[in-house]
Amino acid sequence: MQTGLILQNLLSPPVLFFALGVIAVLVRSDLEIPAPLPKLFSLYLLLAIGFKGGVELQHSGLGVQVIATIAAAVVMSALVPLYSFLVLRRQFDNSNAAAVAATYGSISAVTFITAETFLVVSDIPHDGFMVAALALMESPAIIVGLLLVKLTSHQRHAGGIGGGVAWGSLLHEAFLNSSVLLLIGSLVIGLLVATFSPLGVETMEPFTGKLFYGALSFFLLDMGIVAAQRLGDLRSAGSYLIGFAVLMPLFNAAVGLLLSRWLGLPQGNALLFMVLCASASYIAVPAAMRMTVPEANPSLYISSALGVTFPFNIVVGIPLYMAMVQRFIPLAVLP
Secondary structure, rough: OOHHHHHHHHOOOOHHHHHHHHHHHHHOOOOOOOOOHHHHHHHHHHHHHEEEEEEEHHHHHOOOOHHHHHHHHHHHHHHHHHHHHHOOOOOOEEEEEEEEHHHOOOOHHHHHHHHHHHHHHHOOOOOOOOOHHHHHOOOHHHHHHHHHHHHHHOOOOOOOHHHHOHHHHHHHHHHHHHHHHHHHHHHHHHHHHHHHEEEEHHHHHHHHHHHHHHHHHHHHHHHHHHHHHHHHHHHHHHHHHHHHHHHHHHHHHHHHHHHHHOOOOOOHHHHHHHHHOOOOOHHHHHHHEEEEEOHHHHHHHHHHHHHHHHHHHHHHHHHHHHHHHHHHHHHHHHO
C-alpha cells in the first residue's frame, strides 16, 4: 500500500477530528457534544449527499452500468448476512449471530461520505449514482437478519421469535427508517431539481457544498468520542468477534473489488462500492434489532461495528481499499 495514501487519509480534517474524539476519551477529558447536535449533523450529511447524488444521477442517467451496479449492491446487502451468520454461529447463539450478521450486511453512511471526501481530496472522479446504492443497501440486511432468526428459532423453542415478529413494523423500520427515507427523498429531490429547475441546484450549493466538510468533521469528532466509549464493551465480546470485525470487512471489500472489475467500474466508483460492501451499520440495523430481537446483546453488534469496524475503515480501510483498486483496476476504464 502506498504510504502517501495513508498519510493523505490520516491528515484529512475529518479523520483528524475523529482521532481527537478518541483521544479525548482516552485522556478522560470532559469534551462532549450536546445530544441534539450529532443527530442534526447526521441528518444534514444524509440530506446533502442525497441531494448531490440526485443531481449527479440526472447527469449520468440510468444506463445499464448504473442499474447493474445498484443491483449488485443490493444483492451484496442480502448475501453478506448469510455467510456472516455461518461464521458467527460457530461462536454465538442464533439471535446474536443474526443480529451481528445483519449489521455487517448493511452500510455506514458516514464511512461512505468519508470515502467520498477522500476521493475529492485525491482528485479522483466518481459518480453520484453510488448514493442510490447506499440508500438501497440498508433494508435488505435487516430483512435477511430477521429471516435468519425466524428460520432458526424453532431449533430453540417452538413458536419462538419467528412466530412473534411484527412484520409490518419490521418492514416499516427497514424501508422507512429516517436514514433511508431522507437519503431516498433527498436523492429524488436532487434529481427533480436538476431536471426541471437547474437554478435550484446552484441555490443549494452553499448548503450542500461549502458547509459539508465542516459538518462532517464535527460529526466525526462526536463519532470518535462514541467509538472510544464503546471499546470497553469489546472486552465481553472476546477476540473472536474483534477478529471478525476486522477480517469480514476485508473479505467483503475483496468481493466488492471483484464485482467492481466485473461491472467495469472506474476507480472512484470501485472504491465507493468496496466501502459499501466493507462497512457496517451502527444506527439503522441496531435500532431494528433492538425492536425485533430483544434477546440479542446490543453490546455485541454495536461495539463491533462502531468500536472496531468503523474506525478501522475510516483510518486504515479507505486508503487500503484505494491501493487495491489502483493495483487491480486499470486507469483505462476511467471515463
